[in-house]
Amino acid sequence: MGETSLLVHLRVNGVDRTARIDSDDTLLDVLRDRLGLIGTKYNCLQGECGACTVIMDGASVCSCIVLGASADGSTIETIEGLARDGELHPIQQAFSEADGSQCGYCTPGMIMSAKALLDSIPHPDEAAIREGLEGNLCRCTGYAHIVAAVRLASERMEDHA
Amino acid sequence: MAVRFAVERPTSLEEACGILAGHPGVARVHAGGTDVLVQARHPARRPDLVVDLARIPGLGEIEAEPDGSLRIGARVPMTRLIDHEAMDRGLEGLRDAMKLVGSIQIRNRATLAGNICNASPAGDTVPVLVILEARVNLVGVHGRRSVPVAEFVVGPAKVARGQDEIVESVTIPCPATRSASAYLRAVRRRAVDLALTGVALRVDDTGEVRVSYCAVGPRPILGARAAALLRGVKPGATPDDDPPAVAAAAEAATQEVTPIDDVRASAEYRRAMTGVYLVRAFRLAHDRLSGSISEPRSQNDG
Numbered sequence: 099m100g101e102t103s104l105l106v107h108l109r110v111n112g113v114d115r116t117a118r119i120d121s122d123d124t125l126l127d128v129l130r131d132r133l134g135l136i137g138t139k140y141n142c143l144q145g146e147c148g149a150c151t152v153i154m155d156g157a158s159v160c161s162c163i164v165l166g167a168s169a170d171g172s173t174i175e176t177i178e179g180l181a182r183d184g185e186l187h188p189i190q191q192a193f194s195e196a197d198g199s200q201c202g203y204c205t206p207g208m209i210m211s212a213k214a215l216l217d218s219i220p221h222p223d224e225a226a227i228r229e230g231l232e233g234n235l236c237r238c239t240g241y242a243h244i245v246a247a248v249r250l251a252s253e254r255m256e257d258h259a
Numbered sequence: 260m261a262v263r264f265a266v267e268r269p270t271s272l273e274e275a276c277g278i279l280a281g282h283p284g285v286a287r288v289h290a291g292g293t294d295v296l297v298q299a300r301h302p303a304r305r306p307d308l309v310v311d312l313a314r315i316p317g318l319g320e321i322e323a324e325p326d327g328s329l330r331i332g333a334r335v336p337m338t339r340l341i342d343h344e345a346m347d348r349g350l351e352g353l354r355d356a357m358k359l360v361g362s363i364q365i366r367n368r369a370t371l372a373g374n375i376c377n378a379s380p381a382g383d384t385v386p387v388l389v390i391l392e393a394r395v396n397l398v399g400v401h402g403r404r405s406v407p408v409a410e411f412v413v414g415p416a417k418v419a420r421g422q423d424e425i426v427e428s429v430t431i432p433c434p435a436t437r438s439a440s441a442y443l444r445a446v447r448r449r450a451v452d453l454a455l456t457g458v459a460l461r462v463d464d465t466g467e468v469r470v471s472y473c474a475v476g477p478r479p480i481l482g483a484r485a486a487a488l489l490r491g492v493k494p495g496a497t498p499d500d501d502p503p504a505v506a507a508a509a510e511a512a513t514q515e516v517t518p519i520d521d522v523r524a525s526a527e528y529r530r531a532m533t534g535v536y537l538v539r540a541f542r543l544a545h546d547r548l549s550g551s552i553s554e555p556r557s558q559n560d561g
Contacts, residue, residue, distance in 0.1 A: 100266055164296070165292050165311065168292065229449075232363065234362075
């Protein structure tokens, strides 16, 4: 009983995409293996580390525990969609300047969570930044530079508003 | 290559129940997927069929019923419910609990119905739903029925749901008197962690108190003794000024729970923390009832 192969239509970083997926594909599998977007990282596969975070219909989610079939009809933003015309997004730029990365593996997910945070709270204080990034683990930085990067990004984005 | 599970995407509850009734293997109902997709990788609870509710209309609403009760559709993500104004009037404890589930990413997909059906002993929303006298509304091939959450959650990962039945919505009755509630938990990390002990407490204008604990037994425990000792009691201006009944209730709380040792904490620690968090939840609920709001910034605020 049930489908084992499905066609899903989704809008990824502003582009309409269609993919044939397996019924047990997660959104992470769809992005990486079906659409070739490997910026989103594969890590705990339990929704506990946030490395796989993308923005789905305006809300941050752990793509590793989103059913691929659920992506049908959805709008997805991944790390690949942030830079425009070769220019880094202010959040990416801030991470670079504030040393918000060491190994970089948590970074795409961390930046997508930061984007989701700043999309809803443009000027978060430190407590709000830390709360906004609660679902993202980093084993390298101790988080201080990440928080500084997000604060720097929020100031820069305010300038552009 | 074989898939781990097939997917069904029914367009009506009737169709969904029929699929569940007729499936010979292990089928799981999918709303947000934050438990199902994790468990799909583990041998013990792996389904071979996932029944996705996304194409069924009418499951995504938060509605005030004519009698004042709140009906929450099975597919409402916790984030949307957290932000809902109905959480301000007596249901603050439910908001407290949902804000502690997983992480923002989890809450953007997770549902109340799913949290109940997963029936983790540490499930944060369940003891709150118990003291709020919430009910799950089930649909099956034989029709509809409504069951109190307190009776529906039977044990770890076990709910009183027939194979063909789906939770369509959760109903929270309108409190008969003005009331306030709170949920606090002892926990190691601020997010993506499980309660070591969780205390849900409700107090109303008549001085009536209801208490329930999670993570200290196979399913939420009703805090009958602590609640009885706190009836009509008001907290002092500071914890040092609390009337003796508060300490007595804290002691009673430690005795009416049945925690176990596990990788996260010892039974002894959980038992002791139950008393501590009972007092904190009591103070918070009373502050909310009296209007001198003190919203905790973090779990560690006394």
